[in-house]
Amino acid sequence: MIKIVSDSTCDLSPELVERYQIEVIPLHVLLGTEEYLDGRNITPDEIYAWADKNKTTPKTSAVSMEDASTAFAEILENYDGIVAFSISAGMSTTNNVLRLAAEEIGASDKVRVIDSMNLSTGVGHLVVEAAILAAKGASLDEIEKAVLDYRPRVRASFVIDTLVYLHRGGRCSGMAALAGGMLKLHPKIVVKDGAMLVDKKYRGKLPAVTLNYAKDMEEQLLRAKPDRVFITHSGTDPAIVESVRSYLESLHHFDEIIETHAGSVVCSHCGPGTLGVLFID
Template sequence: MMIKITADSTCDLSPQILEQYNISLIPFHILIDDEDFRDGVDITPKDLFRYVSEEGKSCRTAAINVFEYENFFKEFSPNYDAVIHISLGSGFSSTHQNAKIAAEQFENVYVIDSQNLSTGSGHVVLEAAIMAQNGAQPEEIIKHLEEIVPKVDTSFVIDTMEYLRKGGRCSGIEAFGATLLKIKPSIEVVDGKMIVGKKYRGNFDRCIVNYVKDRLENNDDIDYSRVFITHSYCSPETVQKVRVAIDKYAKFEEIIETYAGCTVSTHCGPNTLGILYKRKSKK
């Protein structure tokens, strides 16, 4: 069967992976003051950081609407036996519901709630694409995705809370206090929602290495097939330290580095880094 895998741009997979597995993305909206940009099409994270830091503009995200999804699915539905779309988690945005409504217009379009963001969703997308390339049937793929969705472990450490403050997700006092005390909070996805995890303190590189240790050391619930290092343009030196720390505490078969897109970057800002992997069990 000819099966097409599609996803929201928020999955943060690299262009190489998208091309290798013929994955197509529909872009989220990034609103800079009154201007509307499409994630990864009209704007990159580096553009976004410049707008905010140098020009003092505000940024926020907006969901993909039903009409956009209908037009997107219309491109692929006639040419494939099945289209399987993996959406940003329903706990973060209305996009999943909008995609579901749009899919009702097609007999062969299926929408999966990743219950996640960034390469937490990316794990689900990549699993689907590998299975489709290996000739799996749509029912097999959908069943497998539903099994792995609750097993994906997603977390990030952010260097500055300024973007969270500007997005209304923390107060100015909290952001100021975090800056003053050099606090680098970790953000975790639990049950399809973001929560604040452990708060690290000090130099970002030291915090990020301690974070990797906390996630991986003495953890017997890790699926070692793959881990993503996803970041918003951290320095190569920082990323290398993370690679070394991962190798020290866990032996993954594959380490994939990707850049966080504009959706994550809008809320978390520059110097955000996470390691995202699958667990053996559901939590």
């Protein structure tokens, strides 16, 4: 049997992690001199409070070599191999840490490390697909080939309520051009080739903007892989989330519409009020 592992930026809920028997290794969040583990001992609301008080974006860092090598070694006591996913290598050194951890324990032949070239449930889609294959008894080669085929088809995008966090962190190409209109624009951020880019720019109140953002993708949504679509947000008004869910339900296309809350690392850079609809084209 093959075990599926992901770093914590996959933003899969505890229920999904349990359902698909996924092992999650946390990234680190630094609030000043205090260090926390994503999804373990820090919440997005605590991060927002700290960031607003200190007028800066928290720092985040890759999974630790110790955590990764320990997890790999323990898993390989009971499994034949591991497929491990990381947030885009262009956004974090986590991918390299996972590779080095496999080398450190002499298991490079048993551990396939996949650069998702994505973030949040853009990673999560690949992780779930891998877990489904692993449960069916697929081999390392079969799982790796399948997820690499899916990888360029993952569509990850978000509409942002406040540009403050992305601007502070310098994480998104095109932020300088938007800085002058920070309080007026709600940009659509897309992940392309492993990087975050500013796409369409919306104006107006967030409820209308968020629904329009989802509707603008209707053509793609109707040809998407129908198994699941994620609504992933960073603490968005439940009424806004429900309006997007209702719209997706009205398409009568997806077998499952899954709501997840973004983890601490993603929330650190996107801020509150962010919402994305993520699917496989």
